[in-house]
Amino acid sequence: MTTTIVLQQAINGIVLGSLYVLVALGLTLIYGVLVQINFAHADFVTLGAFAAYFFMHLVGLGYIPSIAVALIVGAAMGWLINASIFTPLRRKNNELLPLIATIGVSVMMQNLMLAWFGPIPYAFETEFSRHVIRFAGIFVSWQNVIIIVVSALTIALLYVFMKFTFLGKALRAVSQDRETAGLMGINPNFLIMLTFVIASALAGMGGAMLAPVLVLTPFAGTSVIVKAFAIVIIGGFGNVEGTILAGLIVGLIESYTTQFLNPGLIDIVVFALLLLMLAIRPTGLISERREENV
Amino acid sequence: MSALLEIAGLELAYGQVAVCRNISLRLDRGEIVALIGANGAGKSTTLRAIAGLLSPRRGTIAFGGRDVTALPSYERSKLGIALVPEGRRVFPFLTVRENLELGGFNSRKDPSTLKRRMERVFAMFPRLSERSSQNAGTLSGGEQQMLALGRAMMSEPQLLCLDEPSLGLAPIIVHDIFQTIRAINAAGTSILLVEQNARHAFETAQRGYVLQTGSVIASGSCATLKRDPRVQEAYLGRTATRR
Known part of the structure; x- marks a missing residue:
């Protein structure tokens, strides 16, 4: 019985964690390139959630296209x-x-x-929330399967982009040394624009997938962004791999705290971890190695 | 000979602090020209202005007959100006190979050209080839200088500006680097060389300009400059005077 609970909560934690990763990656990318914190990032999450809601209810093509719409609205x-x-x-x-x-x-x-949507929370239900797969005593809703698959694909695509394309390498170069990147013929303003578009697209998409678990009001993003900031710091500001790892860890902590301790303790546990990290490893989980010989 | 680079009446400042008052110089196609002078004379600042990292208060920079004074650095790079900046400035968390690829950013749509250029850089600096998948930040100072030079050559520039390529390197590596610089020039690239080590500069360059507190105080062929008493006293020391 206990192993089932542990496994069940692991899946819930990964679902939540992948959404946090999507939101936190945007923050970390913008920080990396601009060395600037984007306090409006949370509102792109909210915007994405509303975009998905209204697309689903007004156009009626279903949930999955509405995730794509949230991504496009966020990017635009x-x-x-x-x-x-x-x-x-x-x-x-x-x-x-x-x-x-x-x-x-x-x-x-x-x-x-x-002004447009009012202060009353919207109920965001998708056609996938009620369909559940049972497997060895574990329950996974189709909604969660979609979240895991879409997040994993997005993160993998972003990783390939950053690692293997010219533009992705240029983006990393700009975040390491903007002036020298300019000497290579890289237009930093273009890459800053690209970073904002990617970050906002990820936030919008994250919003569309977070919406069913959020209280969807115009301030919904704020509740997520506090954790996203914690994740970015735990992962090491500007560090993509660290952010992915930290996001999943925070998601797992959240689901296990809910199960074994008390849902009210989630923020306390997450921020205790944050303080601990700042004390023992202020450069983040995966700190970039700065061995430089002169 | 047509002038590749022509600078007239350049006045440069960081904020309110004037660094260069009135710099004029020219560089012809195929030349190696040295800028020498003491610390703070404005040599690096002049190179930064040529590469487009600093916009001048006054004066013009013409490259290949075209006024480039208002162009940002990434546009000048497309025209064929490359700078190996002071302190090498390799991208520390990119691999050696990625650093080189970005050096060829302007030709990114032409993989076969990039491949050919990278092979040439690896032939020039076999050490870089051995370390191609290592992060650039883990290289030694000499290797980083090779990488910075190789990265600049990846764009096949018409004008290569070098800022203190010998700084902080062991003498034997300095010798190699200057040999490579001469080879690059022999293959057709014009070079503007900033050096504190005047002896190395005069051995490598054909002509030179001497900067002092932001102004050109002497210029001419290296042979002439070597005999100039002001240059001998300030930059070459007594051994040169004895000859």
């Missing part, structure tokens, strides 16, 4: 906000301006969504 909004707000501010050569602007964008997006 990321492009728009970067082009219209962040890029002009970055030209002023003051690092604080774009950072503060991300807080402004967050307030703006939350209130626009509040």
Whole structure:
């Protein structure tokens, strides 16, 4: 019986963890390239959730296409906000301006969504939530299967992009040394734009898949983003592999805490881990090796 | 000879601090030109301005007859200007191979050209080939200098700007690096060389400019400069004077 519970909660934890990974990866990518925290990231999660909700209910093509719609809406909004707000501010050569602007964008997006969608939570149910697979005493809903498959595919695609394509390598180069990347003929502004688009697309997609487990209001993203920040710090700011590992760990901690301790303790356990990490390994789980010979 | 690079009346500053007051110089196709001068004379700053990392307050930079003063660094790289920056600046968490690939970023749609250039770099520096899958940050200083040079050559530039290629390296490696620089030039690349070690610079270059506190104080062929008393006193020391 106990092994079943442990396995069951492992699956729940991985489901939750992969969603956290999707959200946290965007934060970490933007931090890596811009050395800037994007406080509006949570609102792209909310936006994605609403985009999926309305696409499902107004167009009625089902849940899976609505995930794609959330991804596209997130990407488009990321492009728009970067082009219209962040890029002009970055030209002023003051690092604080774009950072503060991300807080402004967050307030703006939350209130626009509040004006359009109202404060009452939406019930997000998909056609897959009620269909459950039973396997050796474990229950997995089709919804969770979709989440795991879509997240794993997305993360794998992102990994291949970063590791094996010219643009992905250029992106890593920009995050290591923006000036020298410019000397190679890489246009840093283009890669900053690309980073925002990818990060916002991931957040939007994460939102569409998180929506059924969230209380879907215009402030829904905020509850996720606090954990995403913790994950980014535990994984090492700007470190993609570390973020993936940390996201899964936090997901597992959350599901086991719910099962064996008390759901109210989740944040306490996660942030205790965060403090512990900051104390013993401030560079993150997988710290990049900085052996440099001179 | 047509001028590949022509700089006129360049005034450069970091914020309010003026570094170069009035720099004018030219470099013809096929030449190696040395910029020498003491620390803080403005040599590196001049190279940064040529590569497009610093926009001048005043003055113009023309490359291949075209005014490039307003172009950002990534556009100048496409025109054929490459800079091996001070301190080498390899991408530490990319492998040696990835560093080289990014050096050829402008030709990324032409894999066969990239492959040919990479083979040439590996032939020039066999050590890089042995370490091609290692992170660049784990290389020794000399290897990083080779990588920075190889990375710049991956774009097959018309003008290669080198900022202190000998800095912090063992004498035997310095010798190799300068030999390679001469070979690169013999194969047709024009070179602008910034060196604190004036002796190495004069052995390698045909012409030189001497910078002092942000201005050109002497210029001419290296043979002439070597006999200039100001240059001898300041940069060559007594052994050169004795001859």
